[in-house]
Amino acid sequence: MSQEKTEQIFQAAVEIFAQHGFERSKMDEIARHAGVAKGTIYYHFKSKEELFVALMNNRMEKIKEMLNRCMSDTDDPVKQLRNLLEMMVTYLVQNGTFAKLLISEAWGSVERQWEFRARIRELVDIIERVIHRGISQERFYPSNESDTSFSIFGAVSVLVLQEVFRDPQTQSISEERISQMVDSIEQMVYQGVVISGYQE
Amino acid sequence: MSQEKTEQIFQAAVEIFAQHGFERSKMDEIARHAGVAKGTIYYHFKSKEELFVALMNNRMEKIKEMLNRCMSDTDDPVKQLRNLLEMMVTYLVQNGTFAKLLISEAWGSVERQWEFRARIRELVDIIERVIHRGISQERFYPSNESDTSFSIFGAVSVLVLQEVFRDPQTQSISEERISQMVDSIEQMVYQGVVISGYQE
Amino acid sequence: MSQEKTEQIFQAAVEIFAQHGFERSKMDEIARHAGVAKGTIYYHFKSKEELFVALMNNRMEKIKEMLNRCMSDTDDPVKQLRNLLEMMVTYLVQNGTFAKLLISEAWGSVERQWEFRARIRELVDIIERVIHRGISQERFYPSNESDTSFSIFGAVSVLVLQEVFRDPQTQSISEERISQMVDSIEQMVYQGVVISGYQE
Amino acid sequence: MSQEKTEQIFQAAVEIFAQHGFERSKMDEIARHAGVAKGTIYYHFKSKEELFVALMNNRMEKIKEMLNRCMSDTDDPVKQLRNLLEMMVTYLVQNGTFAKLLISEAWGSVERQWEFRARIRELVDIIERVIHRGISQERFYPSNESDTSFSIFGAVSVLVLQEVFRDPQTQSISEERISQMVDSIEQMVYQGVVISGYQE
DNA sequence: GATGAATGAGGCTTCATTCAT
DNA sequence: AATGAATGAAGCCTCATTCAT
Numbered sequence: 045m046s047q048e049k050t051e052q053i054f055q056a057a058v059e060i061f062a063q064h065g066f067e068r069s070k071m072d073e074i075a076r077h078a079g080v081a082k083g084t085i086y087y088h089f090k091s092k093e094e095l096f097v098a099l100m101n102n103r104m105e106k107i108k109e110m111l112n113r114c115m116s117d118t119d120d121p122v123k124q125l126r127n128l129l130e131m132m133v134t135y136l137v138q139n140g141t142f143a144k145l146l147i148s149e150a151w152g153s154v155e156r157q158w159e160f161r162a163r164i165r166e167l168v169d170i171i172e173r174v175i176h177r178g179i180s181q182e183r184f185y186p187s188n189e190s191d192t193s194f195s196i197f198g199a200v201s202v203l204v205l206q207e208v209f210r211d212p213q214t215q216s217i218s219e220e221r222i223s224q225m226v227d228s229i230e231q232m233v234y235q236g237v238v239i240s241g242y243q244e
Numbered sequence: 245m246s247q248e249k250t251e252q253i254f255q256a257a258v259e260i261f262a263q264h265g266f267e268r269s270k271m272d273e274i275a276r277h278a279g280v281a282k283g284t285i286y287y288h289f290k291s292k293e294e295l296f297v298a299l300m301n302n303r304m305e306k307i308k309e310m311l312n313r314c315m316s317d318t319d320d321p322v323k324q325l326r327n328l329l330e331m332m333v334t335y336l337v338q339n340g341t342f343a344k345l346l347i348s349e350a351w352g353s354v355e356r357q358w359e360f361r362a363r364i365r366e367l368v369d370i371i372e373r374v375i376h377r378g379i380s381q382e383r384f385y386p387s388n389e390s391d392t393s394f395s396i397f398g399a400v401s402v403l404v405l406q407e408v409f410r411d412p413q414t415q416s417i418s419e420e421r422i423s424q425m426v427d428s429i430e431q432m433v434y435q436g437v438v439i440s441g442y443q444e
Numbered sequence: 445m446s447q448e449k450t451e452q453i454f455q456a457a458v459e460i461f462a463q464h465g466f467e468r469s470k471m472d473e474i475a476r477h478a479g480v481a482k483g484t485i486y487y488h489f490k491s492k493e494e495l496f497v498a499l500m501n502n503r504m505e506k507i508k509e510m511l512n513r514c515m516s517d518t519d520d521p522v523k524q525l526r527n528l529l530e531m532m533v534t535y536l537v538q539n540g541t542f543a544k545l546l547i548s549e550a551w552g553s554v555e556r557q558w559e560f561r562a563r564i565r566e567l568v569d570i571i572e573r574v575i576h577r578g579i580s581q582e583r584f585y586p587s588n589e590s591d592t593s594f595s596i597f598g599a600v601s602v603l604v605l606q607e608v609f610r611d612p613q614t615q616s617i618s619e620e621r622i623s624q625m626v627d628s629i630e631q632m633v634y635q636g637v638v639i640s641g642y643q644e
Numbered sequence: 645m646s647q648e649k650t651e652q653i654f655q656a657a658v659e660i661f662a663q664h665g666f667e668r669s670k671m672d673e674i675a676r677h678a679g680v681a682k683g684t685i686y687y688h689f690k691s692k693e694e695l696f697v698a699l700m701n702n703r704m705e706k707i708k709e710m711l712n713r714c715m716s717d718t719d720d721p722v723k724q725l726r727n728l729l730e731m732m733v734t735y736l737v738q739n740g741t742f743a744k745l746l747i748s749e750a751w752g753s754v755e756r757q758w759e760f761r762a763r764i765r766e767l768v769d770i771i772e773r774v775i776h777r778g779i780s781q782e783r784f785y786p787s788n789e790s791d792t793s794f795s796i797f798g799a800v801s802v803l804v805l806q807e808v809f810r811d812p813q814t815q816s817i818s819e820e821r822i823s824q825m826v827d828s829i830e831q832m833v834y835q836g837v838v839i840s841g842y843q844e
Numbered sequence: 845g846a847t848g849a850a851t852g853a854g855g856c857t858t859c860a861t862t863c864a865t
Numbered sequence: 866a867a868t869g870a871a872t873g874a875a876g877c878c879t880c881a882t883t884c885a886t
Contacts, residue, residue: 548752555664588827588828594806597802599795599798600798602799606794628792632792634836634837636785
């Protein structure tokens with residue numbers, strides 16, 4: 045059935061694309077990895093570019109659903125932000141290969157970066173909505189909501205990627221380490237680093 | 245004189261590499277941009293790869309010097325961190341082209357990523373040293389120093405890159421906008437986003 | 445079918461390589477000569493070098509078979525040597541293009557010469573075995589078998605190549621001329637040039 | 645003085661050319677080997693081609709003189725042939741690098757081969773003249789003089805080259821081994837390999 | 845006379861894409 | 866639906882040659 049082959053190809057593609065980046069990834073290698081003939085990829089996707097875009101669309105839906113779902117438990121922005129941070133870290137760790145792809149191509153060649161920045165913007169928007177409500181409800185300090193959201197996104201993604209790709213072999217990051225990273229981020233995002241009394 | 249040509253080539257190279265990424269950048273275009281013949285590049289650098297590496301080495305020295313210098317004014321970690329944040333934002337804005345290159349290749353193809361992650365680590369180390377002293381002097385909350393440093397680096401770099409490449413034409417970001425970004429970051433890093441009383 | 449294209453390419457390759465030598469032969473020209481696209485060669489052979497090596501292997505088998513076969517008629521070393529000389533001259537004349545390639549590259553650039561010398565050694569070995577048996581059976585004068593074999597090989601190959609490439613157009617050497625060359629070689633190899641009585 | 649530089653360049657050139665063949669030899673390497681700047685070669689020779697031709701002319705004179713000189717001792721063709729064989733083997737061993745160049749280029753690319761074959765022809769002519777007089781004086785068996793001369797030349801050159809380049813390091817071939825090779829060749833050329841009584 | 849930085853035409857190789865089966 | 870042999874445009878790199886000093 046067609047659906048199967050397509051998913052086979054997607055799975056091979058994320059790995060290869062994430063490993064080498066778009067340009068260095070070869071259709072030959074993706075085909076071999078997927079266990080199909082090169083022609084088969086072209087039967088399902090018009091071009092390398094289109095395969096890539098379809099792949100991103102497919103994977104993006106999942107992460108957005110997941111992030112939105114994790115906020116439905118509660119209406120408290122503080123808790124929602126905490127959930128969000130936890131979920132992002134967890135997702136990025138578990139799908140490091142896709143995460144890396146997302147980030148690297150976003151700052152990659154000008155030809156594809158708009159598409160990716162738009163996608164990243166979608167994720168940041170989810171954060172921003174929480175921040176916005178937090179400020180409205182006077183639970184968060186007033187601030188430039190957009191800047192803050194990007195900063196949080198940056199902090200999370202760079203920290204996690206750094207960890208995920210610290211060692212090429214180690215794909216396994218312990219639950220414990222994940223908690224630790226969430227804590228580090230939370231501490232900074234929630235209370236900052238500077239001990240208040242001393243400020244100024 | 246040789247030094248001149250080399251710098252000409254470097255300047256052309258940062259732009260082209262940052263615009264298209266390593267793979268899509270063509271030696272032809274770099275040569276044209278630099279106003280030299282293609283062979284001239286190969287007279288000075290053994291390969292595209294080597295040009296790239298030499299370029300990164302050359303540009304990294306400058307930013308490291310700059311960051312180290314901006315901390316020599318004072319011994320107060322709080323002030324040093326502030327200086328660092330200001331300087332990083334300013335530098336990244338002014339050299340967005342190099343900054344983007346650094347970030348994008350760090351998460352790019354495995355072939356070059358180790359080199360780049362090592363370089364990013366050097367920058368993060370500068371932050372980490374300040375954090376470390378801040379904690380030792382009980383000016384900063386105790387925390388995982390390394391994680392915090394990476395988070396700060398991530399927050400700054402993603403925020404700035406997002407701004408710099410928001411619009412391909414606009415290379416000019418106002419002084420005012422820079423201050424605003426520094427403030428956003430500082431606010432988050434110094435006091436966090438959550439109003440303390442409400443926490444938990 | 446794949447076998448066909450490969451043989452097409454081989455045939456074009458012997459000619460072009462023999463005409464210009466390895467270095468001056470252009471893949472473009474080989475492709476054009478073979479009536480295939482340049483990429484097709486690279487689909488079947490990893491590189492120019494590999495095409496060359498594969499070609500030599502392919503052609504060497506044929507000549508070795510032929511030489512071995514021509515000795516199976518008889519056990520008389522004198523007759524075997526005569527057959528060998530005849531066959532070598534005939535083969536070299538008919539496949540002058542390959543013969544030339546073999547000889548020229550054997551003394552060509554160090555990079556490939558070992559491979560070729562090893563191949564020539566295989567041919568010389570066939571001669572040497574006959575010489576050896578001839579001496580054992582007291583039909584040939586005792587001598588340094590290896591030296592003698594190389595000398596015979598040198599005499600045959602240089603004489604024939606000289607004839608084949610005397611005139612670039614004339615690819616046709618008459619049966620008669622072939623006999624004559626075989627006779628010249630045989631006379632020298634069998635009885636020497638000096639009239640015995642006069643010797644010293 | 646100009647003469648010095650020219651000879652320096654010649655010496656570097658024979659080595660490099662003999663090692664890699666004409667095509668793979670780089671002017672850069674010749675210059676470095678000669679201890680002069682690349683431009684200097686072009687000051688003395690119009691092109692790589694011209695350097696090559698000049699080099700061959702220069703070295704050919706020496707060998708022809710030598711061969712002609714070694715026959716002036718005696719009028720006996722048998723002795724002259726013996727001298728010739730000895731001298732050729734000795735020369736080829738001592739100037740293996742030039743010898744190899746001569747042979748390899750003679751069967752090399754069609755572009756230069758005519759020039760080289762003409763040169764080889766000059767050497768063979770020296771042999772042929774001896775053969776001719778030997779036959780006239782009824783000291784040698786009547787035969788195709790030209791074929792016999794080429795065969796002798798082929799036997800000598802292939803045997804010696806094989807020996808010289810048997811091992812890349814060993815440039816030193818003992819006096820003894822030289823005598824042995826001369827003997828092997830002489831035996832074959834003078835009396836042949838087949839014991840007369842048995843012939844047919 | 846001598847130098848070596850600069851040049852650019854030319855060659856090898858890669859790889860996305862096509863298409864006949 | 867699937868295949869994989871064939872294609873050729875495009876890019877990296879080499880290296881003989883030039884020329885200003």
